[in-house]
Amino acid sequence: MLLGLTVIPPAEAQTPKRGGTLRVAYGNEILGLDFHTVPGYEMIWVATNVGCGLINITPDGKFVPDAAESWQISPDGLLYTFRLRKNVLFHDGTQVDAAVVKFNIDRIMDPATRSSMRTFYEPVHSVEVLDPYTVQIRLKHPYAFMMHMLAAYRMGLVLYSPTATQKYSLEDRKAGKPEAVVGCGPFKLVEWVKGAHLVMDRFDKYFEPGLPYVDRVIIRVIKDPVTQMAAFKASEIDFIADFSADHVDTLRAQNPRAQIMTGKETTPMMAMMKVTVPADGKPMSKDRAPHPIFNDLRVRKAIGCYGIDRKEIVKIAFKGQATPWLGIIPPGTLDATDVTHLCPYDPVRAKALLGEAGYGPQKPLTFELMTNTEKSVFSVIATVIKEQVTRIGVTANIRLVDKPSWLITTTQDGSFDMYVEDLASLLTVDQNAYLSITTAAWNHSRHTDPKVDEYYARYAREMDPAKRKAIAREFQEFSADKLYWNTISGSPFYQVAQPWMKGYVYQAEFKVHYKKVWLDK
Amino acid sequence: MRTYILKRLLQIVPTVLMITLVVFVMMRSVPGDPVVALLGDGYTEEDAIKVREAYGLNKPILVQYVIWLGKLCQGDWGISILSGRPVLQDVLVRLPVTLELIVLSMGVALVIAIPAAIIGALRQNTWADYTATSVAMIGVSIPEFFIGVLLLLLFSIGLGGLLPSSGWVYLPGTCPMMVCGVSLWGNVQHVLMPAIALGVGRAAILTRLLRTSMLEVIRTEYVTTARAKGLAERPVVFKHALKNALIPTVTVMGLQVGFLIGGAIVVETLFAMPGLGTFGIDAIIGRDYQQVQGFTLITAFAFVVINLIVDLTYTFLDPRIRYA
Numbered sequence: 001m002l003l004g005l006t007v008i009p010p011a012e013a014q015t016p017k018r019g020g021t022l023r024v025a026y027g028n029e030i031l032g033l034d035f036h037t038v039p040g041y042e043m044i045w046v047a048t049n050v051g052c053g054l055i056n057i058t059p060d061g062k063f064v065p066d067a068a069e070s071w072q073i074s075p076d077g078l079l080y081t082f083r084l085r086k087n088v089l090f091h092d093g094t095q096v097d098a099a100v101v102k103f104n105i106d107r108i109m110d111p112a113t114r115s116s117m118r119t120f121y122e123p124v125h126s127v128e129v130l131d132p133y134t135v136q137i138r139l140k141h142p143y144a145f146m147m148h149m150l151a152a153y154r155m156g157l158v159l160y161s162p163t164a165t166q167k168y169s170l171e172d173r174k175a176g177k178p179e180a181v182v183g184c185g186p187f188k189l190v191e192w193v194k195g196a197h198l199v200m201d202r203f204d205k206y207f208e209p210g211l212p213y214v215d216r217v218i219i220r221v222i223k224d225p226v227t228q229m230a231a232f233k234a235s236e237i238d239f240i241a242d243f244s245a246d247h248v249d250t251l252r253a254q255n256p257r258a259q260i261m262t263g264k265e266t267t268p269m270m271a272m273m274k275v276t277v278p279a280d281g282k283p284m285s286k287d288r289a290p291h292p293i294f295n296d297l298r299v300r301k302a303i304g305c306y307g308i309d310r311k312e313i314v315k316i317a318f319k320g321q322a323t324p325w326l327g328i329i330p331p332g333t334l335d336a337t338d339v340t341h342l343c344p345y346d347p348v349r350a351k352a353l354l355g356e357a358g359y360g361p362q363k364p365l366t367f368e369l370m371t372n373t374e375k376s377v378f379s380v381i382a383t384v385i386k387e388q389v390t391r392i393g394v395t396a397n398i399r400l401v402d403k404p405s406w407l408i409t410t411t412q413d414g415s416f417d418m419y420v421e422d423l424a425s426l427l428t429v430d431q432n433a434y435l436s437i438t439t440a441a442w443n444h445s446r447h448t449d450p451k452v453d454e455y456y457a458r459y460a461r462e463m464d465p466a467k468r469k470a471i472a473r474e475f476q477e478f479s480a481d482k483l484y485w486n487t488i489s490g491s492p493f494y495q496v497a498q499p500w501m502k503g504y505v506y507q508a509e510f511k512v513h514y515k516k517v518w519l520d521k
Numbered sequence: 522m523r524t525y526i527l528k529r530l531l532q533i534v535p536t537v538l539m540i541t542l543v544v545f546v547m548m549r550s551v552p553g554d555p556v557v558a559l560l561g562d563g564y565t566e567e568d569a570i571k572v573r574e575a576y577g578l579n580k581p582i583l584v585q586y587v588i589w590l591g592k593l594c595q596g597d598w599g600i601s602i603l604s605g606r607p608v609l610q611d612v613l614v615r616l617p618v619t620l621e622l623i624v625l626s627m628g629v630a631l632v633i634a635i636p637a638a639i640i641g642a643l644r645q646n647t648w649a650d651y652t653a654t655s656v657a658m659i660g661v662s663i664p665e666f667f668i669g670v671l672l673l674l675l676f677s678i679g680l681g682g683l684l685p686s687s688g689w690v691y692l693p694g695t696c697p698m699m700v701c702g703v704s705l706w707g708n709v710q711h712v713l714m715p716a717i718a719l720g721v722g723r724a725a726i727l728t729r730l731l732r733t734s735m736l737e738v739i740r741t742e743y744v745t746t747a748r749a750k751g752l753a754e755r756p757v758v759f760k761h762a763l764k765n766a767l768i769p770t771v772t773v774m775g776l777q778v779g780f781l782i783g784g785a786i787v788v789e790t791l792f793a794m795p796g797l798g799t800f801g802i803d804a805i806i807g808r809d810y811q812q813v814q815g816f817t818l819i820t821a822f823a824f825v826v827i828n829l830i831v832d833l834t835y836t837f838l839d840p841r842i843r844y845a
Contacts, residue, residue, distance in 0.1 A: 029803055031558070032604045039561020114572070116563025174605030191699045193614060194604055195803065196689070196795035199700045218700075220688060222793040227687050230673045231793075234682030254678065284566045404553025404808045411557055411564050441564045 016503060016518040021216040024514075025228055025237045027244070029221050030198060032174035033181045033189070035158045036108050036115045041425075042221075044155040045241060045512035049200060049217070050091075051158035051183030052207075054082055054101065057151040057427075059507050061334070067096050067159060067184060067207075077142035077463055084133040088207045090161035091188040092179075098135035102127040103162040105137070119434045120153045123460075142461050144468060145430045152427050152510050159184055186212040186515035195221070206515075213503065213518035229254065238501045238519070241512055243494040245321060246376065251496060259497040261506040264332030265323055265490020267425045269377075271308065271385060272410075273300055273418050273486055276446045283413040284441075288448055293367050293417055297482065302353035303367075303418075304486040305343035307392045308385060312345075314489050317380040323490045328436065328479040330490045332508070333426045335472035339480040350392045359394075366395040367417035372406035375422070381488065382420045410444045419444070422491035425509040429472050430460045436485055447484035522836075529832070533825045538590075540821040541814060545586045548805075548813050554578060555602040555808045576602055578810075589814060598818070599811035601804075608815035611800060614697045616819065618689055618796035621708075622715055622788070623781045627774065629720030634727035634770075639758060641728070642735030653728060660725025665784045669718035669791045676714060684714055687793035715792045719784045723777050730773055734766035768838050775831030782820050 026045070032038035035047040054068040068082040088096035105127045108115045123143040128136045139146065150157050161182035165173070168180035176192030183189075186208070187200035198219040202212050220237070222228045225244040229251050231237045243251070243260075252260055273294040278285035294300050310324035323331045326340040359365040369386060371378040379400060386396040396418070401409070409416055423442075426432050433456040435442040438449065455475040462468045479485055493508050500521040505513065556572045557564060573579045577588060592599060598609035641653035677686035690707030691697075738744060739762050747757045782798070789798035797816060804812030835842045 031807075034605075037563075039558070039563075114560065114563065114568050116561050118563060171600060171605040174603075175601075176604075176606075193698050193795070194606060194611060195615060195799050196698060197700070220793060222687050224791050224793070226670055226673060227791055227793055230677040230686035231688075233678050234686055236682070236685060236687065402553070402806060404555075404558060404806065405551070407557040408553040412566070412569075441566065 014502065014520065016213050016516075017520060018213050018215075018518070020214050020519040020521075021218055022214045022239065022501070022514060022517055022519065023237045024217060024219045025222045025231060025240045026219055027221070027223055027225075027228070027240075027242045029194065030176075030192065030219075033176040033192060034170055034173040035160065035181075035183075036104075036113060036117060037170070038174060039116060041155075041242070041509055046189075046198060046200070046219070047158045047183070048155055048511060049185050049187045049514050050181060050189050051160070051185045052088065052096070053150065053157045053159060055147065055151045056156070057148070057507075057511070059505060063147050063151055067101075073146075077144075078139045080137040080139070080146055081130070082135050082137075084135065085207055086133055088184050089205050090164070090182050090184045091203055092161050092164055092182045093205075094161055094163050096159060096184050097132045098129040099132075100159055100162055101135040102129055103165075104157065104159050107160075107165070108157075117154050117157075120149045120431075142463055144460055144463050145428055148428055148430070153431055155510060187217055190216075208515070212515040214514065217514050232258070232496065232498070235498065238498045239504070239517075240496040242509075243496045244375075245318060245492045245494055248321070248494055249319070257499040259499060259501070261495045261497065261504075262492060263506060263508055265325075265330050265492055266332040266427070266508050266510070267422050267491040267493065268325070268328075268330040268487045269322070269381065269420075269422045269489045269491045271304060271381070271418055271420055271486045271488050272444050273304055273483065274416055274445055275300075275484060276448055277415075278413060285413070288446065291417070291446075293365065296357050298353045298357040299359070299365070300483040300486070301343075302350040302357070302392070303389060303394065304483045305480075306346040306350035306353065307389055307394070308343075308488065309345040309388055310340065310343075310488055312388070313381055313384050316384050317377050318489065318492060322492050325487050325489050326480050327476040327487060328485045329429050329432060329472070329476060330426060330487070332490065334428045335469050336429075337473045337476045339476050342477065342480045347392050354392065354394070361393065364393060364395065366397065368399055369396040369418050369420065370399045370401060370406065370409065370416040371420040372401050372403045374403045374406075378420045378422075385418075385420070411441055413446060420488075425493075427510060429475070430456065432456075433460070445484050447482075449482065449484065451478065452484065526829075526833070529829050533822070533829070536825055537818065537821045541817050542586060544817040545589070545810075545814060546582055548808070548810055549582050549585075551808075553808045555810065558807055559603055589811075593818075598815050601809050601812050603807050603809045603812075608811050611812070612797065612815050612819050615795055615797045615800045617691075617695055617697070618794055619782075619785050619789070619798060621692075621712060622719065622785055622794070622796060623778065625712055625716035626719035626723065626781055626784075627777070629716050630723035630727055630777075633721070633724035634731055635763075637724075637728045638731035638735055639763065641732040642739060643758065645736065650732075653732070657725040657728040657732075660721050661729070663722070664787075665718050665722060666787045666791055668721050669714065669788055672714040672718055673791075685711055689794050689796075711792075711794075715788045715794060718791070719781060719788045722784070723781065726777065727770055727773065731766060731770045734769050735762060738762045738766045764838055768835060771831055771834050771838065775828040778827045779824055782824070 026042045028042050030042045031040045035051055053066045056064050056066045058064055067084055067088045069085045070083045072081045107113050108117045109121045123139045125138045125140045130136050164180055164182035172180035178189045181189045186203055186206045188203045190199040190201050192198040200217045202215050222231060225247045228240055233254050274291045275295050276288040277291050279287040279289035314322045314324050324340055325331055326343050327337055329336040369382050371382040382398050386398055389396050423435060434440050437453045437456055459468055459471045462471060497504055500519055502520050503516040503518050556569050560568055577585060600607055637653040641650040644650050673686055676684040690702035690704050690711050692708050693703055696703050744762055747761050785798035786802045789796040801816040804816055
């Protein structure tokens with residue numbers, strides 16, 4: 001499986017130079033530095049450089065060693081045994097051993113930690129230390145994506161020094177105290193001053209000989225894309241970790257030699273419709289009542305399937321640089337199937353379905369279309385949808401809110417009819433479970449269909465890749481038919497590097513590693 | 522005078538407290554809270570309830586405010602719910618950046634406004650006056666971010682990186698972190714565009730105001746007398762006319778500090794500066810209540826103190842003014 005395609009020229013042909021400072025721009029602030037609990041890609045992109053894990057994943061989907069040098073999976077798929085390297089040190093000088101792995105997984109699985117990764121470890125029964133450098137993870141049931149999960153779910157398991165973790169508080173780690181944030185990665189944290197910069201220096205005792213190449217990485221937050229472009233043009237930064245799709249053409253015109261990296265979209269752009277509401281008026285209540293508009297499948301299909309022209313949205317909102325898409329899994333995700341043909345733009349059919357559902361000139365349909373201010377493209381998409389549904393006699397009233405208001409409304413079962421947003425980047429179908437099974441807090445449509453849960457369970461436990469692919473296809477067709485999850489398109493992701501930045505491997509949002517980066521200047 | 526200053530200083534306390542109370546209540550009245558952002562993908566209702574309890578967010582608003590106030594009295598500005606960082610520490614790191622920006626913006630405004638207003642008043646209804654008033658009108662009409670973007674396009678992109686587009690270099694001896702860019706020239710380069718972007722709008726307002734005041738003052742009898750007794754034009758303008766015309770301008774300058782703080786949010790975001798403006802907007806967007814309170818406290822305090830200084834300036838400009 002490809003994590004992404006890249007236009008970056010191969011750098012391996014040249015001999016890497018050591019030294020220099022890599023200057024990186026992030027588009028959003030880092031929220032905190034407790035790697036197991038704090039959300040946000042920006043934090044994770046730091047964690048995967050300060051920390052190391054058991055294994056890693058390459059852009060073509062192969063698992064490669066990190067702190068573990070080898071591994072074995074038992075024939076029944078219940079035992080994962082990892083043999084650790086003996087030369088892996090934390091930045092505080094302590095050794096990475098089997099007890100460290102157990103400590104970290106136990107910490108994530110402990111409900112008191114409140115790790116957002118806990119849900120991924122549901123199949124794990126226990127972790128055992130077999131000897132100082134051998135650790136075994138026992139599963140409750142076969143789980144086809146155990147290696148994916150360890151390598152890359154929420155960007156993968158990151159090991160913390162137990163010594164530092166026990167000595168310092170959660171607040172210390174969140175606040176980024178260097179002595180509290182102790183990993184075993186290629187860079188050690190020097191300083192994080194929120195709003196100013198994050199500085200990491202090369203860890204000279206990193207276990208991969210000769211790596212990393214650069215002496216220092218300085219990460220600054222530059223939120224405005226125009227300022228990012230100005231800083232890039234003036235060579236004030238070497239790398240933009242997340243660049244706005246809207247400005248790619250401008251940046252390319254200004255910097256013909258810039259390395260602009262992108263790949264297949266792994267994040268879905270959604271027009272989510274709410275299916276049920278709390279019957280007793282209490283948010284998140286298990287007592288559900290039908291949503292007055294979108295519980296009716298005919299209305300969901302009229303609006304979400306036939307009434308939305310996905311190609312037009314992509315043309316206007318993304319200047320054609322995204323894939324019109326319907327499936328529950330975005331185009332760049334493993335086992336994604338293109339089921340977009342199941343929902344061709346057909347206003348006549350949409351009107352007919354609305355008529356069947358009792359809507360028409362005498363009883364016009366009006367709904368609220370919520371979106372948020374995080375990305376300007378959301379408002380553009382909402383506006384195009386509003387215009388498109390007008391063509392079938394439906395009024396969409398746009399409600400623009402800020403991100404926290406959107407978050408609280410959606411995750412707390414608040415009042416909305418439809419929203420436009422892009423959600424998490426997905427490596428596998430399985431990873432989407434925590435966003436869409438019936439019991440998930442992020443099941444924003446609040447569907448109650450147990451068949452969705454069954455599909456996820458069957459898919460995750462099927463060890464035969466061919467059979468798994470068939471389940472995935474069936475599930476995506478089912479999802480397109482029920483429209484509990486209404487995808488509009490993929491959401492393109494871009495990274496930009498100066499021509500002298502070499503050795504970087506594009507892996508979309510999943511991995512941002514600086515250890516092999518070197519500066520050819 | 523001393524009694525007056527003491528009274529005004531004492532007035533600062535209830536004023537700032539009232540502002541912090543209003544903001545405290547308003548922040549908790551808007552939808553969203555930091556817990557959802559804190560838990561992120563791992564959000565569950567059960568965890569959210571526990572976290573709200575842990576941070577005392579489940580208590581009545583006034584109780585929360587009293588707790589915050591009690592800690593403040595002990596010098597504890599609180600801990601950011603999202604980042605876990607002490608609020609006071611972050612405020613102190615960022616305050617010098619914003620202070621420098623605001624002071625220099627006001628400097629830019631005065632450097633533009635005073636000559637433009639004098640020329641406009643002394644040469645009323647000439648091309649020089651029309652130019653000054655027209656430019657002032659344009660300056661008032663253009664928002665800070667737009668001027669900032671134009672400056673970026675010109676100096677950072679168009680002129681091949683003549684001025685840095687973003688970030689900050691500290692003045693020697695002021696670096697509050699372990700790793701800093703420190704250089705006087707670097708600091709000047711970094712602050713120039715943000716100060717101009719923020720100062721131009723204020724310059725426009727002050728130009729219009731000062732010009733009007735100057736027009737009134739130069740028609741007064743004492744200015745006519747000064748001229749009649751043969752005093753040169755320069756002392757007439759600068760010593761007699763300008764000094765008196767400045768009183769309403771100084772009043773407005775004090776009030777403009779509030780606009781400068783608001784403008785700093787936009788300008789600091791545009792130029793990616795590590796100042797209080799970006800701190801404040803991140804806190805508001807993240808619903809990080811402790812940080813919002815810290816931001817409110819420091820900006821309210823600065824606003825009130827600056828306006829006290831403005832009031833005291835009157836006595837220098839017009840010795841007839843006496844505070845009892």
